Amino acid sequence: MTRHESTGRGPWLRLLSQALELAGPDAEFLRHSECPWSSATFSGTRHRILVAFNGEHALSSGEAYIAALPEHEFSISRQIVADATVVEVEHAVLPAPRMTVEAELLLLDDC
Template sequence: MTSMDRRFAGARLIRNQAIGKKRDDPLPSLLAQLLALAGEPTTVERAVSRPWASALFEGRRHLIRLHVHGEDYRMRSLMLMAVLTDAEWQISGHFVADITVDNGDVDNKGVWLDLSALTIEDR
C-alpha cells in the first residue's frame, strides 16, 4: 500500500491549465463541432487529448469514441464519415491537420466510431 503526501491533495492535481503562452486545448470545440455534424442523438463515450510536436509544429493528438444512435443512425454515421475530412473546422488558435475514422462497430442501438485527429497551433 502506498501513502500520499497531504500537501498535494485537492483540486491542484485535477486542473489542467495552460503553461506560458500555450493555447487552450482545442478538444471541447472539436467535440462540439463533431456532435453537430453527426446530428442528434450522438454521445461522446470517451475523448482524450495529449500534446504533440514535430520539428516545426506544436499541437495536440485527440482520440475520440462517438456513439451515433437513434432511428436514422446508419444514414447519419455514413454522412459523418463522408464529410469528416472535408469539413471546415472553426477552432480558435488551431487548425485540424488530420482527422480519420479508425474503427467502427455496429450494435443493435447504433454505431460506435473511433476517431483520431491532429490539431496544430495556428501561430
Template structure:
C-alpha cells in the first residue's frame, strides 16, 4: 500500500472543506495496511486544521457534510470516514479535527 495514498486522501478531503477567512490544511498522520477476507486496503488517521476567521463555523459545516462526502481516489474507495476528536480555541478562529478513514482497493 502506497504511503502516497494517505496524501491523496488528505488532498481529496481538503478539497471538501468550505471557505474560511484563513488557512485550512489536512495532514495524513498515520496509515496502516488493512485486509479482510475479501478486501485489501488501509486505515488512515488525518488531521484537519482550520486557522482564521470563521474556523469553528467551517469545521462544524464540514462535519455536518462529512457522512455524505464523495471522496474519489483513483483505484480506491473510501469505505468509511469518521470524526474522532476536536480541539477549538482562539475565540472561534482555530479548530483541529481528527478523522479516521478506511480505504479499500477498487479492483
C-alpha cells in the first residue's frame, strides 16, 4: 500500500475515478497499482489500472475505452496525465466473452 492509498487522499483516487468513468458502467474494476516516477526535470507517479468487460455488449464498451483512453483529457488538480497507454488486452470466449484491459498512466506533478 502506498502512502496515498493508506491515507485515502491524493491524486490516485481522482485518476482512478475518471478512468473508470471513461471505461463506463460495463467495466469491472479489478486492480490499481501505483509507483513513484521521476526524471531529471519531472516527478510524479506511474499507475496501472486493470478492468474487465464481461459479455457481448460489454466488449463494445471495452473497445471504446481502448480507443478513447490515449487522447482523454483528465482533470486532476495540480497534476498532468502525461501519458495514457493500453499495455495489455486479453480476450476469452469461454465460458462467456470477456476482455481484460490493462492501462498505464503517467501522472506528473504540476507545481
